[in-house]
Amino acid sequence: MKSDLRSYLKEIIGGSISLLTGMWITLRQSFRKPVTVSYPYRTLKLPERFRGHIELKADEQGWAKCVVCMACQKACPSFCIKVNGYKPAGMPRKVATIYILDFTTCSLCGLCVESCRFDALMFSREYNLASFRKEDYVMDMLERLRRRRICRP
C-alpha cells in the first residue's frame, strides 16, 4: 500500500518534470533565428548538379550540336522527345529541324542526357515553370536555343 502511494506520487512528479522540460525546450527554440527562406523575395542557391528539364547545347558557330542520331528519343521511357532533321549540303553532319520535349509526360529521369554521345544535351536550371495552359509544356528546344543565343551577347 505504501509503495503504491510512493509510485503514484513518483509518477506525478516525474511526469511534471518531463512536461516542464518539454516547455523549456520549446521556449529556448523560440529565440533562435527562423530557418524559413521567404521564397518569392529570397531564393536558395541551386545545387551544382540540379537536374531540370533538358536543353540543347550549341557549338561555337551557334548551331545546335545535335546530330539527329535519335538516341535520346529511343532512350526516353515516356516517349516525350520528338527529333527530326536533314543533312544539308556542305555540312559534315545532320542538323536538327525539330526538337520537341513534351514536358507533361517527362519524368526528369535524365536518360536522354546520358544516352547522348555528342554532348548536345544538358539539364536546364529553371524551376519556375508554373502555367495555366497545358500547351506551355510542349517545349520547342530549338526555339529556346535561338532565344538563349539572342539574349546572350
Next chain:
Amino acid sequence: MPHDWLWETVRLLLYLVGLIGFAAFNAAYLSLLERKEPAWFQLRRGPTEAGPLGLLQPVADGIKLLGKQLLVQGGADVLLFKIAPVAVVIPSIMCLVLIPFSETMGARDISLGLLAVYSFAAINVLATMLGGWASHNKYSSIAAARVVAQNIAYEIPLLLVIIALVMVTHTFDLREIVAQQAGGFWNWNVLRFGASPLMPLAFLIYFICMLAEANRAPFDMVEAESELIAGAFTEYSGMGFGLFFIAEYVNVVVGSSIGAVLFLGGWHCPFGLLPGLHWFLIKLYLLCFAVIWVRWTFPRTQIYGLLNLSWKVLIPLALAHLIVTAVTVKLV
C-alpha cells in the same frame, strides 16, 4: 432617482459594447499569436504577408469567414444548429462583464461574482454540446458526448480549488479578492503559504483545468482534428464556425483573467508600485501566452488519458489541498 437609473443603464451598455469589442479584438489577435508563437517555436516565420509582420492577417481571416455561405445540412435540427454558435459566445462575454479590470474599471460588481462566472461558463458546455448534437453527424455527436464527459471531469477539481481559495478569502466578490492581495507578489494568493502550503499547486491545478474547460490543446478532445475532423464544429461554415472560434479565445481570456484575479493579484503590481489596468493586462497576456505555449509543446492526449488525469490525479490533489487549507485556516 430616475437619472441615476438612466446613467447606470447607459454606463452598462457602453461597457457591454466595449467588452464585445475587447472580446472580438482578443479573439482576432490571439488567433494571430496562435499562428506566430508556434512559428517561433518551430523556427518558422508565421504569417508575414498581410500587413506589416502579418498584423492584418486576422482581418483577412475575418473577411474570408464573413464571405462564406452559412450551410445547414440535411437532417440537422435547424433551430438548435443555429442557436448553438450564438449561445456559445454569449456566456463568454457575460463572464467578461464580471471581471474587475482595475480599481476603477469593471462593468458590474456583484458579491457572488466568482460563482456567477462559473455558472456562465457551464452554459458554454451546453451550447457546444447542442451544436454537436444538432449537426446530425457522427463525429459531432461523439464530440458532444466528449465535451460533457470532459467538462464534468474538470469542473470538479477546478471548483475544489476555488472552494479552498474562498475558504481563505472569505468572499466570492472578485474585487474584494483582488483588494486582499495588495502590496506585492508575496501577498498574492499563489504564494499565500500562511493559508495553505499547497497554494502554488492549486494554481497549477487551476491552470490545467482552465485549459480543459476552454477545450484547449492538449485537451481539445472536442475538436481533435486527427480523430474527429473538427468535432462539434464539423458541419459549421462561415461565421457560424467563426463564432465557435471567437468563443474559444474569449474563454481563454476569461480563464486567464480569473486566474490573474484569483491567484496573481489582479491589477496590483508585483512590487507594490503603480497598480492599474496595465498590470492586469500584462498578467492576462502572460497567461494567454502560456496557454498557447502549452498547446504547441504537448501532443493531444487521448480521451481516457484526459479522464484519468482528472479523476486519478487532479481530484485527489485538489481534495488534499482542500483539507490542508481547511486545517490551516482552522489553526491559524
